[in-house]
Amino acid sequence: MSTRVELRRDAGPVGPHQGPWVRRRQVGKVWGPGDPAQLAELTDHRGQTLAWGLIGPDSEITLRVVSFGAAAPPADWLLRRLDAALAGRHALGLRDDGATTAWRVVNSEGDGLPGLTVDRYGDDMVLQIATAAMAARQAELAAFFAARTRGRLFVVTPAQAGEREGFTPAEQLHGDDARLEFREHGLQFEVPAPPAQKTGAYLDQRDNRRLVAELARSCGGRLLDVGCHVGGFAIHAAALGVDAVGLDQSARALACARANAARSGLAERCRWVQGDMFAALDDAALAGSFGVLVFDPPRVASSARDVSRAAGAMTASLGRLLPRVQAGGFAVVCSCSQHLGGEVLDAAMLDARAGAWTRVHALGPGPDHPVWPGHDQGSYLRVHVYQRR
The missing domain is CATH 3.30.750.80 (RNA methyltransferase domain (HRMD) like)
Structure with a gap:
């Protein structure tokens, strides 16, 4: 027996422009077994077929569309x-x-x-x-x-x-x-396999790491990688002749970063500091000026309710870090929280009150992280690059 998900009369518009998620509050009734192993038909309240998708009977997202239109996807x-x-x-x-x-x-x-x-x-x-x-x-x-x-x-x-x-x-x-x-x-890396961070590493920042390394080489000065994980931004900069300092709260991640730098013969160019990116940041290795600051926190806003608190924490940390960036240098501010959009990053830079800055890049993940048009939740990574003026 097949499954049919019927929308409420007041479900609102459902289609490609609204993205592929149909939430529980939009659903009037589920007909049939609700088997997640089978494709389910999505209809409006009059019974007209709108789409086909994957049902999650116990999820707040009742249906994840795989194909819009009346025709069912092929069996394969x-x-x-x-x-x-x-x-x-x-x-x-x-x-x-x-x-x-x-x-x-x-x-x-x-x-x-x-x-x-x-x-x-x-x-x-x-x-x-x-x-x-x-x-x-x-x-x-x-x-x-x-x-x-x-x-x-x-x-x-x-x-x-x-x-x-x-x-x-x-x-x-x-x-x-x-x-x-x-x-x-061209650089050799090793990361802990699952169970670990994400699937092991943060591949969505791969191309950004190379771009930021080139900026660091161009402007001169050291690079400070705050939230460095296994050393990606710092090691890429070191490979281009830039001295780098990486900070992370995880001793395991820092041990991996240290080993990764050594694999590429870059141990002498990299220093590693264990610390909380939202704390005082007063370690001696963090003193002095830097050509590039990378501020890459973990996901700090799991819902819209967390945005104000998370933005405040980011602003406070940036207020302590931005004065260390030399004139003409760059601040790379990242968010992997879908609810923290680019406008929040801009506001944090302004609220930090740490001099005059202009945004020169608005980046995201590489092309191997495609996004379904209309699916805003898929655009989770924001990377803004600011230059000090």
Whole structure:
């Protein structure tokens, strides 16, 4: 028996311009078993078919659309979407034999595969499953990617996803000490494999790390990487001859950053400091002036209610850090919180009251992190580059 999701009379507009999510408050009735392993039909209150999608019976997002229109997707829609995602990366020049061997293979709604994120790290792949519908297809997904990688396959579930979506995670890991090795713009990196941060590293900042390194080389002075994780911004700058200081609260991340710098023969150019980016920041290594400041906090706003508090914390930290940037230097301010938009970053710079600044770049993730047009939730990463004047 098939499943049909019927919208309320007052559901509001539903279509490509509104994005692929249909929320519980828009739904009048669910007809049929509500099986996440099957495609569900979406209709308006008169019974007219609007779309087809993946149902989450226990989720606040009842349906994640995979195809708008009355015609049902073909039976092999999942394999077609997976093949298209791989072909898209190949067309972008992301291939195993390049100077970069880590990239996003599947970016959830951006590839028409809601709830599935896949990252490649050299010979290994990490599958992150965040919905009941993708959990129901885990065996098929694992078989598909196992046939397309020479290394290990990791399957992980975000801590809150199983509870939010009503499914029991079936994770596939390879020990607490497993490592992922990869190259990024010719530099060798190693990160802890899941369970770890995200899928292991923050691949969405890959191209931004190289751009910021080039800015640092151009303007002179040191680079300060606040929230450095495994050292990406600092190590890329060091590779271009820039002395760098990285700060992070995690001793494990800093040990990895130190080892990554050594792998590329850059240990002498990098210093690492353990500390809280929202605290006093008075370590001696952070004193003096810098040509570039990178301020890259973790997700500090999980909902719209958190925005005011998070913006205040960012403003306070920037107020302590921005005076250390030399004239003509750059501040790179990042947000990976979907609710903290670019306007919040601009406001934090103004409210920090640390001199005159102008925005010269408004960046996001690389092209291997595509976004479904109209799906605002998919545009989560903002990276604003400001120059001191």
